[in-house]
Amino acid sequence: ILVTLGGASVGDHDLVQEVLGQQGMDLAFWRIAMRPGKPLMAGRLGATRVLGLPGNPVSSLVCGLLFLKPLIRALLGAPVETGLPSTAVLAAPLAQNDRRQDYVRATLSEDGNGRQIVTPFSRQDSSMLNLLARSGALIIRPPHAPAVDAGSEVPVLRL
Numbered sequence: 001i002l003v004t005l006g007g008a009s010v011g012d013h014d015l016v017q018e019v020l021g022q023q024g025m026d027l028a029f030w031r032i033a034m035r036p037g038k039p040l041m042a043g044r045l046g047a048t049r050v051l052g053l054p055g056n057p058v059s060s061l062v063c064g065l066l067f068l069k070p071l072i073r074a075l076l077g078a079p080v081e082t083g084l085p086s087t088a089v090l091a092a093p094l095a096q097n098d099r100r101q102d103y104v105r106a107t108l109s110e111d112g113n114g115r116q117i118v119t120p121f122s123r124q125d126s127s128m129l130n131l132l133a134r135s136g137a138l139i140i141r142p143p144h145a146p147a148v149d150a151g152s153e154v155p156v157l158r159l
């Protein structure tokens with residue numbers, strides 16, 4: 001597996017996709033409808049799998065968890081992880097979602113009844129690595145998901 005960090009977006013200095021294309025990379029997909037992580041790139045260069053992770057640290061870590069880890073497991077012949085995602089009770093309301101699937105950083109705790117409680121951070125800027133470090137879960141918000149009230153069960157990916 002060839003993993004790159006950054007350089008696969010659309011800026012003047014984002015040359016990874018162009019250079020790998022010149023070397024014969026077969027591009028499978030690029031720019032996914034996901035937040036954080038939109039400029040993800042995947043393809044093959046001969047027998048080598050190529051995964052171009054976003055340059056933003058939070059986006060890169062989330063995409064590594066969602067794409068690189070399963071790729072490694074698949075190439076090793078390891079069984080698919082089961083039980084993902086799980087659910088938790090939302091501690092604060094969430095607004096409706098746009099066209100992208102969101103992975104909302106949140107803390108995870110347990111109430112007096114043993115229920116898992118997930119509390120989203122109010123700011124979700126993908127440059128805020130400290131929030132990911134403090135997170136216990138990512139709340140999964142599908143594209144076009146309606147607003148969700150506190151007390152609702154939501155899908156979460158435990159970290």
